[in-house]
Amino acid sequence: MTLTPEQQAEIDALRSQTQQTLRATVPGMEAHLYKAYEVLDHGFIRVIDYMGDDSAICQAARVSYGKGTKSVQNDEGLIRYLMRHWHSTPFEMCEIKLHVKLPVFVARQWIRHRTANVNEYSARYSILDREFYIPAPEHINAQSVVNNQGRGGVLEGEEAARVLEILKADSNRAYDHYEQMISQEGQDGLARELARMNLPANVYTQWYWKVDLHNLFHFLRLRADAHAQYEIRVYADAICKVVADWVPAAYGAFEDYRLGGATLSGKALDCVRRMLKGEEVTQENSGMSKGEWREFEGVLNDPA
Known part of the structure; x- marks a missing residue:
């Protein structure tokens, strides 16, 4: 991602301002204000x-x-108690407002978290830039054979090159047609609100996203997880770094109890008790399905 001189000048101007306030401020968060932290390619x-x-x-x-x-x-200690016992209301007293630039398909995942205030860049009013998310070669993966919504091994060689070429060509072709349809040269031009439907899901959009800390932690618990899709996980990881400087005690408790913790079913907890007693527990005598057992083993052997 490269900021334009105008964008960088705007950020510098905002960061040069100082305001007198009686409200609580956090030095670590003040250092983050207005700065743009790169995520993905644009x-x-x-x-x-x-x-x-x-x-x-x-x-x-x-x-x-x-x-x-x-x-x-x-x-x-109080914050850890609140986190440990799922007392959410006190965390709702903190809020953050983010400016996010992200691919449309990531935005469609993100917007599933409905407990936030969102205002998105309007492609009815404005013209979207020719910016598309094109995965790096190491993130071109085959379909997972064990998870219908996950990735498998990395594609390599000619297969990876073929996929990347298709992604680039189709993205640019769609944008060329978008420009042709809205052009006013020698024609009336199609309405922007109609022309935008021809753009691919990897085109970039932007929004302001305001959320309280409790609901932000819920977002991060799901999206900063190792099993989340890479393209949204890197945004969650970037937000985690900011939140750690904003509310270090709360983030530490969240990292311990949510990101680093695990929830066990009654059957899984019973298996743990039996294992502690020295009993040999297998999928066949656990009462779990193969999928549940695989996830249970993952928690015990590799929490990530």
């Missing part, structure tokens, strides 16, 4: 605004005035 995330910090979570949990206790250890 995408980025930017923090536009935020509200709250770790203390705001504790303040809401205690319904207290000011910062509550002065002990960082006490606050961190």
